[in-house]
Amino acid sequence: xxxxxxxxxxxxxxxxxxxxxxxxxxxxxxxxxxxxxxxxxxxxxxxxxxxxxxxxxxxxxxxxxxxxxxxxxxxxxxxxxxxxxxxxxxxxxxxxxxxxxxxxxxxxxxxxxxxxxxxxxxxxxxxxxxxxxxxxxxxxxxxxxxxxxxxxxxxxxxxxxxxxxxxxxxxxxxxxxxxxxxxxxxxxxxxxxxxxxxxxxxxxxxxxxxxxxxxxxxxxxxxxxxxxxxxxxxxxxxxxxxxxxxxxxxxxxxxxxxxxxxxxxxxxxxxxxxxxxxxxxxxxxxxxxxxxxxxxxxxxxxxxxxxxxxxxxxxxxxxxxxxxxxxxxxxxxxxxxxxxxxxxxxxxxxxxxxxxxxxxxxxxxxxxxxxxxxxxxxxxxxxxxxxxxxxxxxxxxx
Amino acid sequence: xxxxxxxxxxxxxxxxxxxxxxxxxxxxxxxxxxxxxxxxxxxxxxxxxxxxxxxxxxxxxxxxxxxxxxxxxxxxxxxxxxxxxxxxxxxxxxxxxxxxxxxxxxxxxxxxxxxxxxxxxxxxxxxxxxxxxxxxxxxxxxxxxxxxxxxxxxxxxxxxxxxxxxxxxxxxxxxxxxxxxxxxxxxxxxxxxxxxxxxxxxxxxxxxxxxxxxxxxxxxxxxxxxxxxxxxxxxxxxxxxxxxxxxxxxxxxxxxxxxxxxxxxxxxxxxxxxxxxxxxxxxxxxxxxxxxxxxxxxxxxxxxxxxxxxxxxxxxxxxxxxxxxxxxxxxxxxxxxxxxxxxxxx
Numbered sequence: 001x002x003x004x005x006x007x008x009x010x011x012x013x014x015x016x017x018x019x020x021x022x023x024x025x026x027x028x029x030x031x032x033x034x035x036x037x038x039x040x041x042x043x044x045x046x047x048x049x050x051x052x053x054x055x056x057x058x059x060x061x062x063x064x065x066x067x068x069x070x071x072x073x074x075x076x077x078x079x080x081x082x083x084x085x086x087x088x089x090x091x092x093x094x095x096x097x098x099x100x101x102x103x104x105x106x107x108x109x110x111x112x113x114x115x116x117x118x119x120x121x122x123x124x125x126x127x128x129x130x131x132x133x134x135x136x137x138x139x140x141x142x143x144x145x146x147x148x149x150x151x152x153x154x155x156x157x158x159x160x161x162x163x164x165x166x167x168x169x170x171x172x173x174x175x176x177x178x179x180x181x182x183x184x185x186x187x188x189x190x191x192x193x194x195x196x197x198x199x200x201x202x203x204x205x206x207x208x209x210x211x212x213x214x215x216x217x218x219x220x221x222x223x224x225x226x227x228x229x230x231x232x233x234x235x236x237x238x239x240x241x242x243x244x245x246x247x248x249x250x251x252x253x254x255x256x257x258x259x260x261x262x263x264x265x266x267x268x269x270x271x272x273x274x275x276x277x278x279x280x281x282x283x284x285x286x287x288x289x290x291x292x293x294x295x296x297x298x299x300x301x302x303x304x305x306x307x308x309x310x311x312x313x314x315x316x317x318x319x320x321x322x323x324x325x326x327x328x329x330x331x332x333x334x335x336x337x338x339x340x341x342x343x344x345x346x347x348x349x350x351x352x353x354x355x356x357x358x359x360x361x362x363x364x365x366x367x368x369x370x371x372x373x374x375x376x377x378x379x380x381x382x383x384x385x386x387x388x389x390x391x392x393x394x395x396x397x398x
Numbered sequence: 399x400x401x402x403x404x405x406x407x408x409x410x411x412x413x414x415x416x417x418x419x420x421x422x423x424x425x426x427x428x429x430x431x432x433x434x435x436x437x438x439x440x441x442x443x444x445x446x447x448x449x450x451x452x453x454x455x456x457x458x459x460x461x462x463x464x465x466x467x468x469x470x471x472x473x474x475x476x477x478x479x480x481x482x483x484x485x486x487x488x489x490x491x492x493x494x495x496x497x498x499x500x501x502x503x504x505x506x507x508x509x510x511x512x513x514x515x516x517x518x519x520x521x522x523x524x525x526x527x528x529x530x531x532x533x534x535x536x537x538x539x540x541x542x543x544x545x546x547x548x549x550x551x552x553x554x555x556x557x558x559x560x561x562x563x564x565x566x567x568x569x570x571x572x573x574x575x576x577x578x579x580x581x582x583x584x585x586x587x588x589x590x591x592x593x594x595x596x597x598x599x600x601x602x603x604x605x606x607x608x609x610x611x612x613x614x615x616x617x618x619x620x621x622x623x624x625x626x627x628x629x630x631x632x633x634x635x636x637x638x639x640x641x642x643x644x645x646x647x648x649x650x651x652x653x654x655x656x657x658x659x660x661x662x663x664x665x666x667x668x669x670x671x672x673x674x675x676x677x678x679x680x681x682x683x684x685x686x687x688x689x690x691x692x693x694x695x696x697x698x699x700x701x702x703x704x705x706x707x708x709x710x711x712x713x714x715x716x717x718x719x720x721x722x723x724x725x726x727x728x729x730x731x732x733x734x735x736x737x738x739x740x741x742x743x744x
Contacts, residue, residue, distance in 0.1 A: 057527070057529070059529050059532065112725075112728070112729050113728075115732060116728070116732050118528055118529075119461050119528055119532070119682070120678075120682075120728070120732060122461075122529075122532065123461075123674060123678050123728075124724075124725070124728045124732075126674070127675070127678075127721055127724040127725050127728065128725060130671060130721045131718065131721040131722060131725060134714050134717045134718045134721060135714060135718060137714060138714025138715075138718070139714075276667075276671070277667070280536065283533070283536065284537075284540075287533055354544050354547065354548055356540045356541075356543070356544040357540070357541055357544035357545060357548070359540065360537050360538070360539075360540030360541040360544060361537075361541055363533075363537040363540065364519070364534060364537040364538060364541065367523075367530060367533045367534045367537055368519065368522055368523075368534065371526070371530070
């Protein structure tokens with residue numbers, strides 16, 4: 001609950017801090033609003049990955065296939081390239097269609113892949129995802145230049161609205177240029193802020209849905225499969241059906257995440273949807289955040305994205321180098337370090353744009369020494385979930 | 399959704415007389431032989447990329463995601479050696495001799511790196527579920543690739559594109575086509591085949607003719623039993639991991655000269671995926687299977703490449719064929735060509 005409140009308040013806090021005396025520091029350290037939108041939808045993808053991999057123990061290394069399916073279907077519908085669906089199909093409808101298609105794809109992949117376990121399962125799902133990646137990259141029906149991927153064309157110039165379909169007033173469009181702005185209590189909320197809340201709404205609903213499943217008897221069986229599949233089978237559970245069911249659900253939400261991504265960005269490439277490193281990013285988020293905790297991937301991805309943006313090479317929107325250039329004196333920046341390289345040069349060469357290195361080191365350390373990740377460790381330290389134990393700690397046992 | 403949209407395309411393609419013509423052209427002896435040679439060259443590359451991976455998995459059950467990164471580091475390291483040693487005046491055969499020197503350097507350096515990785519990091523994880531080894535080595539790829547990128551950029555090279563300077567250190571007779579009667583064969587293809595055969599022979603001899611190879615085979619069969627018989631399995635693990643890393647580096651050194659691959663940071667992912675495919679098709683952990691898998695994938699790759707260059711215009715055909723073979727294999731016979739029956743023990 002606390003986290004949801006913190007996220008709801010984030011735009012206001014960001015707005016306040018970036019206009020306050022510590023603005024320089026805030027701009028440098030806090031993720032930008034548009035990145036926060038990206039954090040949300042990608043965190044949903046990481047959650048869906050964790051849903052299958054963290055809870056049943058089956059590493060779905062081809063999870064990018066579902067993310068990509070969700071993203072491509074939305075764009076193809078908007079471009080009028082899917083039969084029977086007009087370009088004007090409401091975004092919520094095309095999002096659901098995309099997610100259902102991703103789920104159907106998961107049925108096909110799952111039927112084949114769940115005959116295998118462990119490393120083999122990871123490899124065959126990876127194989128499927130790569131087939132789709134290569135295929136989409138070469139199929140000139142999806143885009144005139146399939147290697148660069150499709151973008152939403154003029155057939156759907158308006159933004160993608162999230163809300164009740166066919167009722168214009170109950171929709172708010174997302175996107176950086178096409179999104180709606182809303183005036184609320186005398187404050188104008190920009191397109192990013194509106195997108196943040198609308199995407200956040202979908203992510204929140206999906207999160208609750210997945211959490212519901214995890215806490216149901218179905219979820220118990222998923223965990224039983226992770227802990228000891230043979231025993232779960234011996235007790236009488238048809239583990240194959242449970243695994244397939246969990247896989248299909250996680251693919252559904254992976255598809256939702258991909259659809260949100262496409263709706264917000266309005267253009268996709270094979271590299272940021274179907275490629276296996278997309279799954280790698282979800283893996284990173286899940287492990288750092290806490291494998292087998294549904295909310296963990298959100299923190300994990302927030303961390304990953306925060307570090308990347310902090311060390312990004314681009315000047316605008318804050319980050320380490322612009323901050324130092326503004327606050328430190330010229331003399332210090334050009335001071336020669338041993339080895340004949342200036343401080344600025346060193347930062348540029350070794351820090352900026354190289355966030356993968358530091359995230360990777362953190363990741364390796366987490367795998368080695370904190371296998372339950374941020375959230376898992378905090379939970380086991382406090383002896384329960386944060387929302388339950390934190391109030392008791394703060395206010396004492398009442 | 400995809401099938402009905404593709405069908406007209408396929409039908410139109412089948413109706414085109416180009417297909418029949420193409421088949422006739424393909425079956426011409428000169429073309430068949432050149433596809434065969436290309437296929438063997440590709441197989442040689444695949445077997446070199448994959449055999450380190452399979453050795454490590456066969457003994458230790460560790461699927462090394464950092465394998466591609468090791469290949470990439472090997473390519474850069476060999477490139478450094480060559481670029482430093484070779485000048486424009488260096489003779490053709492001297493260049494070849496330097497290359498073999500570079501192979502030795504790369505093998506030693508990468509073996510050292512692999513040994514350190516095993517002792518320092520991977521050893522911690524043997525009693526955890528096998529997924530954690532995938533995770534750890536995946537994290538290592540991030541770190542290794544980024545370090546290489548920093549170094550490469552620092553020396554003013556483009557990390558994403560192939561290192562042209564290193565490509566240019568090839569002797570002329572490897573860079574050009576050699577004509578052999580009616581045939582025209584790439585010099586480098588022949589060199590790759592020779593090096594691949596030599597590598598396979600060396601690994602084979604090591605596994606079957608030396609005492610250490612015996613230890614490795616015993617450890618793959620039953621690590622506990624081998625330990626009970628007095629073999630220091632922990633040390634065997636380290637040695638095998640070092641060897642696997644060294645072989646990955648040697649493969650990288652070869653790729654450094656091949657214009658299709660070249661030394662670049664993305665080389666890591668480009669080699670890792672085919673290596674997985676080869677190893678899984680052959681059966682994870684069997685060296686014999688890896689050789690067979692490399693032949694299958696290499697031939698399929700060369701054949702489809704020829705078709706796409708000469709008949710059809712689908713650029714994705716070769717890559718697609720490779721992964722379709724993988725999926726088909728896993729559907730029909732998940733344990734691979736030579737894999738053991740019980741799948742999923744690891």
